[in-house]
Amino acid sequence: MTGQAVDEAIAEGRRKIEWVRRNSPVLDGYVRETLADGALRGRRVAVVVHLEAKTAFLAKILAEAGAEVVVGGSNPFTTRNDVVEALRADGLTVIGREGGGYPEWEEDLLALADTEPEIVIDDGAELTVRMAKHRPDAFRRLAGVTEETTTGTHRLERMASAGMLPFPALTANNARCKHLFDNRYGTGQTTVQALLALTNMQIAGMRIVVVGYGWVGRGIATYAKALGARVGVLEVDPVRALEAMMDGHAVGSAADLLPGAAAVITATGGIRAVGLPEFDLLSDGAILANAGHHDLEIDVPALESAATSSRQARPQIRAFDLSGRVVNVLSEGALVNIAGGSGHPIEIMDLTFAVQGLGAHHLAGTELPVGVNVLPKHLDDAIAAARLRAGGITLDEPDQRHVDDVLAGLSEGLE
Ligand SMILES: NC(=O)c1ccc[n+]([C@@H]2O[C@H](COP(=O)([O-])OP(=O)(O)OC[C@H]3O[C@@H](n4cnc5c(N)ncnc54)[C@H](O)[C@@H]3O)[C@@H](O)[C@H]2O)c1
Numbered sequence: 001m002t003g004q005a006v007d008e009a010i011a012e013g014r015r016k017i018e019w020v021r022r023n024s025p026v027l028d029g030y031v032r033e034t035l036a037d038g039a040l041r042g043r044r045v046a047v048v049v050h051l052e053a054k055t056a057f058l059a060k061i062l063a064e065a066g067a068e069v070v071v072g073g074s075n076p077f078t079t080r081n082d083v084v085e086a087l088r089a090d091g092l093t094v095i096g097r098e099g100g101g102y103p104e105w106e107e108d109l110l111a112l113a114d115t116e117p118e119i120v121i122d123d124g125a126e127l128t129v130r131m132a133k134h135r136p137d138a139f140r141r142l143a144g145v146t147e148e149t150t151t152g153t154h155r156l157e158r159m160a161s162a163g164m165l166p167f168p169a170l171t172a173n174n175a176r177c178k179h180l181f182d183n184r185y186g187t188g189q190t191t192v193q194a195l196l197a198l199t200n201m202q203i204a205g206m207r208i209v210v211v212g213y214g215w216v217g218r219g220i221a222t223y224a225k226a227l228g229a230r231v232g233v234l235e236v237d238p239v240r241a242l243e244a245m246m247d248g249h250a251v252g253s254a255a256d257l258l259p260g261a262a263a264v265i266t267a268t269g270g271i272r273a274v275g276l277p278e279f280d281l282l283s284d285g286a287i288l289a290n291a292g293h294h295d296l297e298i299d300v301p302a303l304e305s306a307a308t309s310s311r312q313a314r315p316q317i318r319a320f321d322l323s324g325r326v327v328n329v330l331s332e333g334a335l336v337n338i339a340g341g342s343g344h345p346i347e348i349m350d351l352t353f354a355v356q357g358l359g360a361h362h363l364a365g366t367e368l369p370v371g372v373n374v375l376p377k378h379l380d381d382a383i384a385a386a387r388l389r390a391g392g393i394t395l396d397e398p399d400q401r402h403v404d405d406v407l408a409g410l411s412e413g414l415e
Contacts, residue, residue: 006085010223012085016053017060020041022053024350025390026383027061031357036100039365041066046117048109048127049356050078050149050338051096054349056087058121058357063092067360072096074123074148076105077331077339110134111273118143119363121356124293125152132164139166141292144368146170150183151269151293151375153372160371168368172355176377177383178214186348187267187337188219191291192227194341195263198316198330204228209261212268213240216291220265221242221249224245232257234368254278263287265336266297277297279306284325287317316340354383 001007021028045062047093049055053072062068071087072081073096081098088094095112097104109127111122113135122128122145131139144167147153153171160169196203203224209232210221221231225248228319233244233251241251250257258264258281266273271294282288291299304310307320313328320327331340338344344352358379362368386397 008112009082009085010089012034013053013056013080013084014089015084016080017056017086017284017383018082020053020057020346020349023246023346024353026091026339026350026354027057027357027387028059029079029390030382030386031354032061032064034358035061035065035188037365038066043143043364044068044070044118045121045360046068046070046112046115046118046119046127047121048074048112049123050074050077050079050335050343051084051094052338052343053347054343054353056083059092059352060090061357062089062360065361069093070095070112070115070117072108073105073128074098075128075339077334078139078343079189087204106130113138116141119301119360121144121146121148121360122146122152124387128152128169129155129159132159132322142167144168144170144363146356147361148178148356149173149293150179150216154269156372165371168363168370169372170359170363170368170375172352172359172370172375175355175359175380175383177351177380178355182348182352183215184219184222186219186344186352187216187291188221188223190337190341190344191220191265191267192223194336195265195287195289195330198314198336198340199263199328200314201230201262201287205230206262207232207260207266209234209257211266211273212292213237213244214266214267214269217268218244220267222293222299225249232261233362234258254281258282258286261286263289265289265291266298267291269293271296272299273297273300274305276302279303279322279327282325282327285328287328287330288333289340290333291335291337293335295332295334296327299330299334303329312414349382351387354386355380357385 043069048060059071070093078243079096079098084094095108113131153173156169159165206229207227208224210217213235225231231249233249245251310320313319316331354399
């Protein structure tokens, strides 16, 4: 980039980060104040989350608290150049780029590992797993990891049960202030927004199949239904399928639901949830989008090999010709709400990053057991209370009057 282009990128990145700050009362208030106690001063913290303005604001809060912050991206398609330039101009180290593919991203993550972070704020355990595989010494020296999402939490749990996690990790995902809001409302709203913005299509009456009915799938189904879509849910867990049915959605097998679907959105957290057998069931013109962490949740490589040809139908829409039918994939199968949209609403990331920032602070200042831990309940409560306070809301304290007196009058012999 030329000098002028860099200056313009810095200015634009700074405007975006300032917009985030103005709409992040928890990070900009309670979290900033808590982190000012010095626990993070001089600690090397790697932030490896989708590298856009909200992540940049978290990185800046950590840097202000005295941490030596290195920032990278958790997906090759979600890094934004203006934000990278703005962070660099403000003295933070960024190892990431917009416009690279998987090989460049892998290279950047290993370069990030070589900075020997002590604490990692990770997403999908992308840096943690690579450090374990390719930088085992630096991995063993990690003081801790705080992990953003469901898929990363599952990865860390599997490493812990195999005896391969030699330090404490925190699952931010399992904090209530994360999954109840981010996975459900954040992904629900923004996935539907991205689907509509990228396709320029109408949702009222549209037949949408959501694959996976966890927090993310529930959110997407709720928003799609509220806007008039006819929603079907493809689940493998019978309890969750029953829940989807009672929430008013059609449930059934792939053979029942996929034919005639205008859009299919994956949210399973696994890989190949929609692959060759499912492609055979899709109608002409079907749109495939992914909201789960893995870019492989829709098996795009298998679709590429099954198709006679493919072409760019619109920005971020690739149309695959399957002898007589066309199947359209949004954002190459990467998380559509981030790669094909602006990511979660700022207010949602204010909560998620409050969990992550306080998680890093907790790891720095507390002896935690090796393995996967959850943020203490009082911190989760404090985040929610801070958010309510920012909206001018205070709650009543719990009162002894409300406590069931079940123990009164029981004989002492039972104690
Ligand atoms: N796009 C985003 O911004 C965003 C935000 C939060 C989480 N995530 C990611 O979304 C994914 C889902 O998260 P979650 O919290 O809902 O997870 P979850 O584990 O609560 O739910 C996943 C559901 O998918 C079902 N499932 C698994 N494989 C399936 C298959 N092949 N077919 C049908 N159903 C299947 C499971 O039974 C489960 O009910 C994860 O990868 C998570 O990391 C994305």
